[in-house]
Amino acid sequence: MFETISKKFQEVTRKLFSPAHLTEKNIEQGLQEIRTALLDADVNYKVAKDFIDKIKTKAVGVEVLKSISPAQQIVKIVYDELKDLMGPVDHSIHTSTGSVTVIMMVGLQGSGKTTTCAKFARYLREKHSYKPLLVAADIQRPAAIEQLTILGQSLEIPVFSNPALTPPKICQESLRYAKEKGNDLVILDTAGRLHIDEELMKEVGYIKALAKPDNIFLVTDAMTGQDAVNSAQEFNARLDIDGVILTKLDGDARGGAALSIKAVTGKPIKFIGVGEKLDKLEEFHPERMASRILGMGDVVSLVEKAQAVINEEEALEMQQKLLDASFTLQDFLNQFQMIKKMGNIQDLLGMLPGGLGVQFQNMPIQDKEFAKVEAIISSMTLEERKNPDVLDGRRRIRVAKGSGTSIEQVNHLLKQFREMRNMMRNLGSGRMGGMLGSMLGKIPGMGEFLNPHNSSAQNQKRRT
Amino acid sequence: MFWKKSLDKLKNALEKTRKILTTDVKDLFKIGRKIDDAFLEKLEETFIMADVGVSTTQKFLAKVKAAYKNKEITDQEEIREFLKKTLKEILVQKENSLNVSKDIPTVILVVGVNGCGKTTSIAKLAYYLSEQKKKVFLAASDTFRAAAIEQLDKWAQRVNVTLIRQASGSDPAAVAFDALEAAIARKADFLIVDTAGRLHNQKNLMEELSKIHRVIKKKLPEAPHEVLLVLDATTGQNALAQAKMFKEAVEVTGIFLSKLDGSAKGGVVLAIQNQIEIPVKFVGLGEQYEDIEPFQVERFIDALMN
Numbered sequence: 001m002f003e004t005i006s007k008k009f010q011e012v013t014r015k016l017f018s019p020a021h022l023t024e025k026n027i028e029q030g031l032q033e034i035r036t037a038l039l040d041a042d043v044n045y046k047v048a049k050d051f052i053d054k055i056k057t058k059a060v061g062v063e064v065l066k067s068i069s070p071a072q073q074i075v076k077i078v079y080d081e082l083k084d085l086m087g088p089v090d091h092s093i094h095t096s097t098g099s100v101t102v103i104m105m106v107g108l109q110g111s112g113k114t115t116t117c118a119k120f121a122r123y124l125r126e127k128h129s130y131k132p133l134l135v136a137a138d139i140q141r142p143a144a145i146e147q148l149t150i151l152g153q154s155l156e157i158p159v160f161s162n163p164a165l166t167p168p169k170i171c172q173e174s175l176r177y178a179k180e181k182g183n184d185l186v187i188l189d190t191a192g193r194l195h196i197d198e199e200l201m202k203e204v205g206y207i208k209a210l211a212k213p214d215n216i217f218l219v220t221d222a223m224t225g226q227d228a229v230n231s232a233q234e235f236n237a238r239l240d241i242d243g244v245i246l247t248k249l250d251g252d253a254r255g256g257a258a259l260s261i262k263a264v265t266g267k268p269i270k271f272i273g274v275g276e277k278l279d280k281l282e283e284f285h286p287e288r289m290a291s292r293i294l295g296m297g298d299v300v301s302l303v304e305k306a307q308a309v310i311n312e313e314e315a316l317e318m319q320q321k322l323l324d325a326s327f328t329l330q331d332f333l334n335q336f337q338m339i340k341k342m343g344n345i346q347d348l349l350g351m352l353p354g355g356l357g358v359q360f361q362n363m364p365i366q367d368k369e370f371a372k373v374e375a376i377i378s379s380m381t382l383e384e385r386k387n388p389d390v391l392d393g394r395r396r397i398r399v400a401k402g403s404g405t406s407i408e409q410v411n412h413l414l415k416q417f418r419e420m421r422n423m424m425r426n427l428g429s430g431r432m433g434g435m436l437g438s439m440l441g442k443i444p445g446m447g448e449f450l451n452p453h454n455s456s457a458q459n460q461k462r463r464t
Numbered sequence: 465m466f467w468k469k470s471l472d473k474l475k476n477a478l479e480k481t482r483k484i485l486t487t488d489v490k491d492l493f494k495i496g497r498k499i500d501d502a503f504l505e506k507l508e509e510t511f512i513m514a515d516v517g518v519s520t521t522q523k524f525l526a527k528v529k530a531a532y533k534n535k536e537i538t539d540q541e542e543i544r545e546f547l548k549k550t551l552k553e554i555l556v557q558k559e560n561s562l563n564v565s566k567d568i569p570t571v572i573l574v575v576g577v578n579g580c581g582k583t584t585s586i587a588k589l590a591y592y593l594s595e596q597k598k599k600v601f602l603a604a605s606d607t608f609r610a611a612a613i614e615q616l617d618k619w620a621q622r623v624n625v626t627l628i629r630q631a632s633g634s635d636p637a638a639v640a641f642d643a644l645e646a647a648i649a650r651k652a653d654f655l656i657v658d659t660a661g662r663l664h665n666q667k668n669l670m671e672e673l674s675k676i677h678r679v680i681k682k683k684l685p686e687a688p689h690e691v692l693l694v695l696d697a698t699t700g701q702n703a704l705a706q707a708k709m710f711k712e713a714v715e716v717t718g719i720f721l722s723k724l725d726g727s728a729k730g731g732v733v734l735a736i737q738n739q740i741e742i743p744v745k746f747v748g749l750g751e752q753y754e755d756i757e758p759f760q761v762e763r764f765i766d767a768l769m770n
Contacts, residue, residue, distance in 0.1 A: 036518050039512055039517075039518045040517070040518055040701055041701070042515075042700030042701055042702070044513075045509050045512045045513050046509075108698065108723075108726070109579075109581065109723065109751075110578075110579030110580060110581055110696060110723070111579060112578065112579055140751070141615070142614070142615045142618035142619060142622075143611040143612075143614035143615035143617075143618055144611075144615075146610070146611035146614045146615075147609070147610045147611035147612075147614075147615070148610075149611075150610035150611055151610050154610075194723075194725065194726045194727075195726075195727070196726065196727050221579060221696075221698070221699075223577070223696075223699050223700060223702040223703075224698050224699065224700060225515040225698060225699055225700025225701065225703075225728065225732065226512065226513050226514070226515050226700065226728070226729075227515070227698045227726065227727055227728035227729070228698075228700075230727050230728075231698075231726075231727075248577070248578060248579075248663060250663060250665075250666070251577070251663040251664070251665055251702065252663075252664075252665045252702065252705055253700070253702035253705075254701075254702075256700070257700070276578070276608075
């Protein structure tokens with residue numbers, strides 16, 4: 001996993017800083033990558049195809065902004081398009097003109113309907129002060145009624161059911177019951193059913209006719225593959241659904257189904273389930289989903305941030321310095337500060353592609369190490385920064401004292417710097433992307449994240 | 465008859481897969497086109513739509529291309545046979561029958577993400593084994609989800625097997641341990657351990673699962689003899705991540721492919737087979753307990769292709 005991160009990070013930085021011009025080939029390449037990303041995210045084949053075609057038309061003729069690579073430009077176009085396709089989202093629900101608003105939940109088996117019903121009841125109670133009644137209309141699955149009853153109890157929300165009746169009758173009956181008990185919201189938990197099961201699909205149509213729901217939500221598992229379009233289409237054709245609730249997004253599925261469903265039914269994803277606990281229901285945000293599906297993290301905002309802080313002339317100058325190996329500790333410090341300007345390291349890692357960055361957000365990333373490096377270099381004279389070779393033992397002790405670090409740490413940094421400079425010399429082409437990538441690798445603390453295998457191997461060595 | 469009935473079911477269930485695969489493929493062959501880009505694109509579509517995934521599909525296409533280039537395949541019928549053979553190569557598995565211990569009980573640990581159909585699949589498995597005159601015990605180690613124990617209890621009654629349970633919220637490993645003791649003492653042939661659904665990226669929950677595995681092993685060192693990952697056939701590429709992570713946590717030995725009676729193709733098992741090498745052992749084909757079928761490569765492919 002770490003390898004992937006490292007690779008992706010380098011890829012991203014390479015793309016970020018490689019000067020390039022928009023060519024047809026570049027577009028094609030970019031689009032191929034995007035296509036694979038979409039398919040890997042389970043976006044339906046045909047939807048992905050249409051989407052790519054659309055992007056192609058959009059991308060061609062678009063003027064490429066200076067200092068942006070074609071790949072970035074395309075990612076941005078794709079991202080915007082994805083966002084627009086899935087949004088905008090209206091998180092309100094249709095209210096009844098009568099006294100009881102009815103919400104009907106439908107979906108395949110195991111999509112998470114029952115849990116979502118309970119979460120939704122809680123959400124609407126908190127957010128809109130409804131007095132919900134949950135209705136267990138799933139008499140098919142063993143203990144489904146018990147499940148909803150237990151969930152209702154834990155939320156102190158009443159649950160209505162009557163296993164002696166048919167599901168349509170239960171729903172009809174529940175409306176009367178709600179009026180009687182003063183509940184102004186009814187949520188119908190229907191049995192999971194296959195969209196190709198004619199009999200059960202008829203039944204759900206019958207429930208709709210009797211209960212006249214103001215809202216019908218299709219509950220869909222975010223891990224669903226290509227088949228998502230088939231079930232969504234069928235449920236929508238039969239019931240004219242109002243929206244979709246996408247569940248299990250706390251998993252690592254990229255959730256391409258969200259795009260597919262919107263594309264084929266025109267119905268928006270409105271809410272998402274993000275955990276097993278009953279408060280884990282959130283409003284759906286297309287922009288977050290767009291970057292999740294793309295699997296390119298928040299590359300877009302990374303690009304924007306980078307653009308804001310990196311002056312192209314400075315970059316060129318740096319590149320030249322690298323090429324003729326006049327790169328000094330002062331430059332090293334400047335690079336550090338540039339990275340810092342892009343946000344703290346934690347944030348930066350959070351923008352890593354593939355949702356992987358999220359994994360790092362709770363890790364103690366070593367901003368402290370950065371501070372140390374900064375302190376060490378700042379404690380040097382300008383002459384020392386330019387020519388580290390003059391740093392003899394006494395000077396090093398002074399620097400260590402001045403920066404509040406140890407002589408070992410000073411030595412370590414100097415060694416790293418030398419290694420880095422050597423590597424830069426060998427880099428030949430000296431592209432900025434390569435440089436930043438390698439630099440990150442050389443930054444204390446970062447190396448472990450970019451090359452964890454090496455460092456763990458070292459650790460093992462140490463132990464033996 | 466059970467066999468006949470389930471055979472029909474499997475056929476029906478695979479009907480759509482077959483339709484997609486064969487009508488498309490047949491159409492292609494009918495035209496008698498050369499293997500050109502359009503042909504490959506159509507083939508790609510067919511496989512991707514079946515959830516086989518980009519990388520496995522591309523490997524597959526490369527094989528077709530190479531075979532065509534080497535003139536191993538030239539006409540329609542040859543391509544059909546080649547497709548079958550290639551599918552089989554990917555799906556080939558040395559052991560796709562249930563691992564059964566020499567000494568009783570054989571312990572089967574059943575794991576999977578939320579909503580994949582674990583409990584129903586366990587009922588099917590219990591029925592399938594009871595039909596073979598085996599004494600089956602179930603352990604209700606899903607002590608987390610509301611009414612999970614009740615659900616399993618109802619199935620146990622319907623299938624007529626013994627359920628070992630504790631109160632909701634008990635330690636799942638302790639339930640498994642007690643059930644194993646009971647199964648040993650009462651000479652059960654099989655003990656099937658249900659576990660709570662969990663998403664494979666939830667570290668703590670996966671650790672809990674490993675603990676159940678360890679506790680079973682502690683009591684019976686060679687157990688669990690089989691760790692079945694229940695995989696919803698409608699799942700897309702995330703199934704790969706599921707297979708990887710569950711295998712890491714509890715050494716998954718087989719896949720129970722559930723919900724194959726829908727219109728999903730379950731093609732991701734090809735990718736799993738190709739990349740992680742966990743054999744598919746059973747398929748689930750409906751909501752009733754008899755809707756179970758041992759997975760058989762030959763038949764799966766035949767149903768797929770013919």
